[in-house]
Amino acid sequence: MSFPAQLLSEKIKGEVRFNEPMSKHTSWHIGGMADIFVMPKDIADLREALSYAKRSELPVSIIGNGTNLLVSDFGIRGMVIKIGPGLCQIEVRGERIRAGAGVPLPRLAAVALRSSLSGFEFLAGIPGTVGGALVMNAGANGCAVGERVRQVTAVDLEGKEVQLNNQELEFSYRYSCLAGRKLVVAEVEFEGIPGVPEAIKAKMDSYLERRRKTQPLEFPNAGSVFKNPPGNSAGKLIEQSGCKGMREGNIQVSMCHANFFVNLGGGTAEQVLTLVEKVQQCVFEKFGCKLLMEVQKLGEF
Template structure:
């Protein structure tokens, strides 16, 4: 009885918050939004409040609202490196998407909004004859997600290109920060776990013939097609590579290929990918992550660390 009353009060409070935020940001707010619609794994419980601001001013308003109401804020891009737990996310989820999808090319310098997809960035760089971005082709993230994760492939990383970023802090203040101050490392930056939001990034490439760029992008994309299960929902590599060795190799050698928990399975194509065969839950994926870690620990005494960001509640 008491629990029921509490739940009713929670529902009423959530509806009030949604109504107020909707008044501030019409057309940009959703209540109890299933996060599975916003992750490439197609997994994730509901976000209490979800907003996709239509630009910098809307983002600042959403953050001010969250501060006023004491709501925790979670930032997402394209959700291609996220495992959202089945209980969903409390507070406010802010998607940096359509309102931040723009880019501007001046010589070999490309400035892009944080919601710009990497496919658009690499396509525009190719058209303009700006090389250096080829390795990003085929990574399904946004500019913001790529900076925060220092996304990389084939020996290159976002840090090689990133000259500076524009950041917004939780009070809505904007500041520039040079790439050299972002603490970039292997799939990491000091923006992870901070409350700073990437609003835009400036990249520096080098002049290159568009045909040469196209040829390299095709070659890298074909390599991906051969070695990765691109047709199935996933979040790319689940684990970071331990120093000097590939996590996929370790998992395969430890008998990981074919392991399964519910509808989550270690891909037979690439052992560092866990694919959603249809109705996988975050619980399935977490169970499988544990199984894989145990198998690798027992065979190699190596502790695999997840590369995917695990957020939300059970």
């Protein structure tokens, strides 16, 4: 495949790589090569990369920290744009926090704590970025990130800036309209709730402690593989179907948390998907419930 590589590298201030192993950019450590891999340095760079891809008719995939992604063993054709350290500015004004889409969620939670703002404690243990969290409407402990969002600056696939307010984002359980509308999150304005730092810190610490006790954080994983069915817990259904410890190659249903699949070393996307199907089958046979994947598939499957 031939791309005018020189031209792209000249236009982008951030990094441009070719044949980049995606296993370096996913928390599962799984994924083949991306043809072109771009890390924009700022919003202007992001817009430049998107309009370049449009002009060159390259398919575009967006990633944040890769903590909710299953990337194909055959990799990703076209351009992958990683929204990371280049879009990492964060600013607090009163009860409002403006954060770049690349800001890690634990940093957002820490900044809110320093600013005596409550409502972000549950994000301290979620290893994604602000952009990924908005697309997934990430949540835990009865909270979801969408509740704190006021305004989003996004960029469409032609490189044009778009502003959306909370209602326009259509947040619901692990959903926002961003993916369907093919919008790239660039910056987000959040609103916190004035709080007492000691109370905010205590809540954060208790959430983190619970994660350490209940999640297999010593192995590469992608958090919950399946969404919780309405009124139920996917982890419980998987456990009660006898799937804990089930294994396909080097991918295993965690013994510690049944909705986490861990990579014991060298596991593949194909193994993950085979295990997904086996677990779905077991849960369906036992409870008549079809579990749906929360983890997003990216690349050639």
